[in-house]
Amino acid sequence: MNKSSEKTKSTVTIDTSGYEVATQEIRSEAKRLLTEKIVDAVVGYQGGRRGGSAVPVVITDPDQAEKLVFSAACVNNLSIYLTKAKKEIRAKGKLAVVAKGCDLRALAGLMGESQFKREEVVIIGVTCAGVHRAGTQPGQPLTDSTIAKKCRECSVHIPEGSDLIVGKLPPLPNLSPTEKELMEKLDAMTPALRWEFWKEQFTRCIRCLACRQVCPFCYCEQCLCDRGRPQAVDTSPRPSGNMGWHIVRAMHLAGRCAGCAECERVCPMDIPLNLLNRKMAEELKELYHYEAGLKPVEKGPLTSYDEKDDQSFIK
């Protein structure tokens, strides 16, 4: 289904030596924070069971700090563990979190939505040159064919605004913005053809709702789409309900999504979900000059208004 692995062009390898430095610095910082009792727990990454892989971990003991790592396999957006929905993690007390630049944008968004206060969380920012894309075998080097789509057009390599920035940025190659190119192609299509495109994509959806589970902004205790009476969206994995779910999802994330593209990464059916989020972000920028995640703001574009807003579409 996914042909991009077959397209073997000249590979550009991205220097990830900075990640070794970052790992050491994360370990010593986590150890310090835990021993000095500045925080009660650190949310970070540890090596997975398969060599070269990484999984999220919450540590509370300074001796466990040696477990923490940072590598190109650290794809997860850890900001999700700081939402009020994660009661068991919040119960541990004050938290520190390891965040890449893109995760930091989600953190800013969550702060704006009062999920936590800035002073409650210590942010260990990691200088990031890019992470693996979904489906990369663990331990692979970071090249232009194994790098995530979002990293190809990353503008937040250095997480400004963190409490501590670790690692160092290697010289970065110029990568083609594949998602932007795809977006332009879709925009140039006729609506009927776009409908066909999305129909193809959404009918594949199996409604595993991984996109919802992994999203830092999908922290509602009860999702509108799970409700049966009245039923807003058909819950069975069939084309009609799938279309509904993805439209509702895009709408509920409009103006909030920080663009971490976790939804797209976890999608088992390779549906390009971030295109929808990206489209919404582009429109909000154009209409209301708003960009999510640049700084924590209390009111997003869809929870505020201006009396002079455009209303050319209203009779």
Add this chain to the structure above:
Amino acid sequence: MPHDFEPKIVAFVCTWCTYAGADLAGTSRMLYPSNVRVVKFPCTGRIDPVFILKAFQKGADGILVSGCHPGDCHYMAGNFHARRRFAVFRKLLEFIGVDLNRLEFSWVSAAEGGKWVEIITQMTEKIRAMGPLTQFTDLADEEQWSGALGNPELKAVYDQV
């Protein structure tokens, strides 16, 4: 005069302005097409994009969302919020590939019975000329993806994903 096709139009209206406006049109004995089904809401701010989606899925051919003029909202700012929400929702539907001619928005005050008649008449004529909306209802009849990609341009984009 009978027509080949009578469109189903759903109007989501706010109770304070447009509903009263439609009421005025009725009590003034003004004529307008009976194709419109009026659904009353407390405010345009209460109208969730999900309702629009659901109406399309259940066979509406055209949808009108109508409420108080800016500044006249009974709840001070409901229509301002709705304005932003629908501006964005329109763009989303456009990106998904829905013809925006089928989704209209208007401000109709309690005194504008005439405007209500005009909007409903125009919209009914427009949707009648466009024919039924089958995108969403066809989708409901469909089972899982067949795997067939008919269009070469689509195939190229699909492979790129």
